[in-house]
Amino acid sequence: MKKLKPYLILLAALSCLVILFAGIWTYQLNSRIQEGLEQKKFLPPTEYYAAPVEFSAKLVTTSKSELVSVLKLRGYRSRDWNQRLFPGDFAEASREVCQNSVPPILPEGVTSCLLLAVKETADPELSKLALQMAAFDSQDQLAAAFSGNPLQEATKIALEPELFAQYLDQQPIMQNYTPLGEIPTQCLNAVLAIEDSQFLEHSGFSFPGIARALLSNVTGGKVKQGGSTITQQMVKNYFLTSERTLKRKATELVMSVLLETHSSKDQILETYLNIIYLGQNGPFQIRGFGAAAQYYFNKPLEQLELPECAMLAAVLNSPGLYDPFLKTENAIKRRSLVLDRMQTLKMISSEDAEKAKSATLPTRQSYSVNETAPYYINAANKEIIKMGLDPLGLKVFTGLSLVEQQAAQQAIRGHLDQLEAHNKKVKKIKESGKTLEGLLVSAHNQSGLISAIVGGRSYRLTQFNRATDGHRQVGSIMKPFVYLTALIDSGKNGKVYDPLTPLNDIPFSYRFDGQKWSPENYGRKYFGQVPMYFALKNSLNSATAQLGLEVGIPRVIETAKSLGIESPLSPVPSVTLGAFELYPLEVLKAYVALARMGNSIPISTLRAITNEKGLTLYESHPEGQQVVSEVATAELISMMKQTVRSGTAQGVSLSGFTTPAAGKTGTTSDYKDAWFSGITPEQSTLVWIGYDDPTSNSLTGASGAVPAWISFMKKAPLSQVQNDFSWPESVELRPMEVDEENKVLHFELAFPK
Numbered sequence: 001m002k003k004l005k006p007y008l009i010l011l012a013a014l015s016c017l018v019i020l021f022a023g024i025w026t027y028q029l030n031s032r033i034q035e036g037l038e039q040k041k042f043l044p045p046t047e048y049y050a051a052p053v054e055f056s057a058k059l060v061t062t063s064k065s066e067l068v069s070v071l072k073l074r075g076y077r078s079r080d081w082n083q084r085l086f087p088g089d090f091a092e093a094s095r096e097v098c099q100n101s102v103p104p105i106l107p108e109g110v111t112s113c114l115l116l117a118v119k120e121t122a123d124p125e126l127s128k129l130a131l132q133m134a135a136f137d138s139q140d141q142l143a144a145a146f147s148g149n150p151l152q153e154a155t156k157i158a159l160e161p162e163l164f165a166q167y168l169d170q171q172p173i174m175q176n177y178t179p180l181g182e183i184p185t186q187c188l189n190a191v192l193a194i195e196d197s198q199f200l201e202h203s204g205f206s207f208p209g210i211a212r213a214l215l216s217n218v219t220g221g222k223v224k225q226g227g228s229t230i231t232q233q234m235v236k237n238y239f240l241t242s243e244r245t246l247k248r249k250a251t252e253l254v255m256s257v258l259l260e261t262h263s264s265k266d267q268i269l270e271t272y273l274n275i276i277y278l279g280q281n282g283p284f285q286i287r288g289f290g291a292a293a294q295y296y297f298n299k300p301l302e303q304l305e306l307p308e309c310a311m312l313a314a315v316l317n318s319p320g321l322y323d324p325f326l327k328t329e330n331a332i333k334r335r336s337l338v339l340d341r342m343q344t345l346k347m348i349s350s351e352d353a354e355k356a357k358s359a360t361l362p363t364r365q366s367y368s369v370n371e372t373a374p375y376y377i378n379a380a381n382k383e384i385i386k387m388g389l390d391p392l393g394l395k396v397f398t399g400l401s402l403v404e405q406q407a408a409q410q411a412i413r414g415h416l417d418q419l420e421a422h423n424k425k426v427k428k429i430k431e432s433g434k435t436l437e438g439l440l441v442s443a444h445n446q447s448g449l450i451s452a453i454v455g456g457r458s459y460r461l462t463q464f465n466r467a468t469d470g471h472r473q474v475g476s477i478m479k480p481f482v483y484l485t486a487l488i489d490s491g492k493n494g495k496v497y498d499p500l501t502p503l504n505d506i507p508f509s510y511r512f513d514g515q516k517w518s519p520e521n522y523g524r525k526y527f528g529q530v531p532m533y534f535a536l537k538n539s540l541n542s543a544t545a546q547l548g549l550e551v552g553i554p555r556v557i558e559t560a561k562s563l564g565i566e567s568p569l570s571p572v573p574s575v576t577l578g579a580f581e582l583y584p585l586e587v588l589k590a591y592v593a594l595a596r597m598g599n600s601i602p603i604s605t606l607r608a609i610t611n612e613k614g615l616t617l618y619e620s621h622p623e624g625q626q627v628v629s630e631v632a633t634a635e636l637i638s639m640m641k642q643t644v645r646s647g648t649a650q651g652v653s654l655s656g657f658t659t660p661a662a663g664k665t666g667t668t669s670d671y672k673d674a675w676f677s678g679i680t681p682e683q684s685t686l687v688w689i690g691y692d693d694p695t696s697n698s699l700t701g702a703s704g705a706v707p708a709w710i711s712f713m714k715k716a717p718l719s720q721v722q723n724d725f726s727w728p729e730s731v732e733l734r735p736m737e738v739d740e741e742n743k744v745l746h747f748e749l750a751f752p753k
Contacts, residue, residue: 399449537647665701674704
């Protein structure tokens with residue numbers, strides 16, 4: 001016994017140490033859980049919302065059937081007129097019923113109306129327009145709009161903005177937090193049946209589950225099955241990694257028990273169902289049942305039925321393996337397994353199970369803004385940070401148009417692929433390992449809101465946002481500022497300028513700072529004496545440079561600055577031809593001002609920002625400022641319209657694009673950059689094509705940028721508006737008939753009255 005005593009003492013000491021270390025380890029894990037719960041609980045993602053979907057009687061024609069179709073697609077519910085409307089409801093009625101029920105006096109010709117209650121939204125603008133009414137004529141076309149409570153005449157019908165992206169810790173996710181009480185019982189039962197039928201009974205882990213996992217792992221020779229309860233899965237997702245080691249498993253077991261001492265079963269299940277990974281939408285992780293319901297079924301979680309609940313429970317185990325879009329056979333088998341398990345546990349009847357098994361799988365939705373929308377989000381975050389705000393947890397309401405963003409993506413990618421496949425020089429450069437890049441940025445002229453941004457062909461390949469950070473030579477994009485300066489200064493110093501003023505387009509040289517500058521026309525082709533509009537539409541370097549020197553380089557720079565150009569411009573002759581770098585957003589802002597007849601307005605991605613408490617931190621109320629003469633700008637626009645009719649961008653009119661448009665192409669020296677900035681009365685869009693390094697690509701603005709602009713603008717909803725530019729009353733449009741190389745052209749130019 002005396003011999004055993006030292007060993008017993010040693011054993012006791014070791015046992016005390018083990019208990020001590022176990023206690024310390026458990027305490028540390030407990031602290032980790034407490035800290036994690038506090039941090040995670042109050043760490044909401046940043047949410048990004050697209051622009052409201054709008055219908056205007058004055059711009060784009062909208063039929064009643066189109067509006068009803070959109071409402072139903074967005075989950076609105078049709079009600080009888082005499083029923084109370086809740087958010088997300090609409091009702092139709094005749095003119096007589098409408099007139100007797102609502103305050104506004106309906107315009108003549110209105111034969112029916114549609115009353116709708118907009119879905120609840122944190123959007124500061126839309127929250128004021130909860131009740132809206134659309135009035136239709138005898139052809140069922142939208143004739144008038146009303147909004148507010150009481151209803152008052154409005155310019156448009158506006159539906160709640162769609163959530164298009166969420167970020168948490170700079171990681172793109174899609175998540176829609178849903179309280180446990182709003183999750184359908186069928187969905188709860190489906191998850192419990194297939195994942196953890198003993199969830200309400202165990203204290204964090206299941207001995208039978210662990211036994212099954214150990215048996216599987218021993219027979220398999222490696223750790224391949226976890227036997228995890230829902231609590232353990234939550235611990236793994238919330239606090240740990242997904243590595244499969246015995247140490248991590250032991251930590252998971254202890255933390256699961258500790259978690260159940262800190263949280264109720266309802267809290268654990270609610271959190272689990274809102275954070276669990278359920279798939280991938282491009283670069284965005286689908287997190288939680290709320291986001292998964294929208295992604296897979298395009299409907300709110302609370303509207304899901306048994307087959308859909310079973311499908312989500314099936315996907316949960318392995319989203320890649322049971323993806324209903326890509327792995328349909330696997331998805332059907334796993335869904336059947338979920339339904340069989342629910343039937344075994346008497347959660348559903350055999351009839352319900354068989355009926356659910358026969359339900360069709362969902363199909364992928366058409367919208368896919370995920371590949372390049374990150375460029376838009378990147379631009380929005382830059383603005384938010386510039387305001388001194390931290391994006392974390394904010395609700396960001398943007399000017400993004402889902403339709404335009406998709407069109408922009410397709411336009412840039414499609415055109416770049418086309419050039420690399422069929423343009424000999426670009427194809428050869430592609431074979432050497434270089435990738436052709438591009439950008440597109442577009443804004444609505446009335447609001448200044450940026451509706452689409454593509455900052456490169458793939459955000460996955462490069463996160464450099466060319467639309468916001470690209471600083472490139474702009475070439476002939478600068479020329480309109482030269483002509484505008486001349487038109488503004490017309491009459492000063494006895495020199496009059498108008499669209500027909502003759503300019504000399506001949507070779508010339510100019511000495512500056514001891515150097516000789518001799519600009520050349522494209523192809524070294526000169527036209528002698530030509531009118532101003534002809535020199536601009538054909539982008540003649542010689543005529544433009546001489547005009548710039550005549551009106552004065554400092555005055556040209558002053559005009560550019562007044563329109564929104566902020567980059568430094570050196571007072572050298574080559575500034576007239578754009579031999580300097582600008583940011584794309586500077587150019588866009590300047591061209592928006594031109595489209596607004598010299599009235600400048602801030603351009604932005606942001607409509608409003610609220611915090612997690614619903615407090616409005618920012619709301620856009622842009623005000624325009626007349627920065628240059630509207631008469632001179634109108635003259636310039638009439639000249640720029642000829643660029644797209646018969647000048648360097650005539651591909652626009654030849655393509656069948658009929659919306660009134662004006663613009664200017666740009667090609668830099670050695671063909672390194674191809675630009676086109678085109679404007680319509682409603683929208684301004686800028687396109688650039690080139691390489692990130694100064695590689696010559698043989699592309700001009702006409703061949704490199706114009707085709708992408710056409711592709712985008714043909715799909716932009718505002719291109720349906722056929723109204724001409726809003727010409728000032730102080731100008732007159734004079735018809736012209738000109739014979740150019742035996743081709744008679746008919747057009748109009750603007751002149752001061």
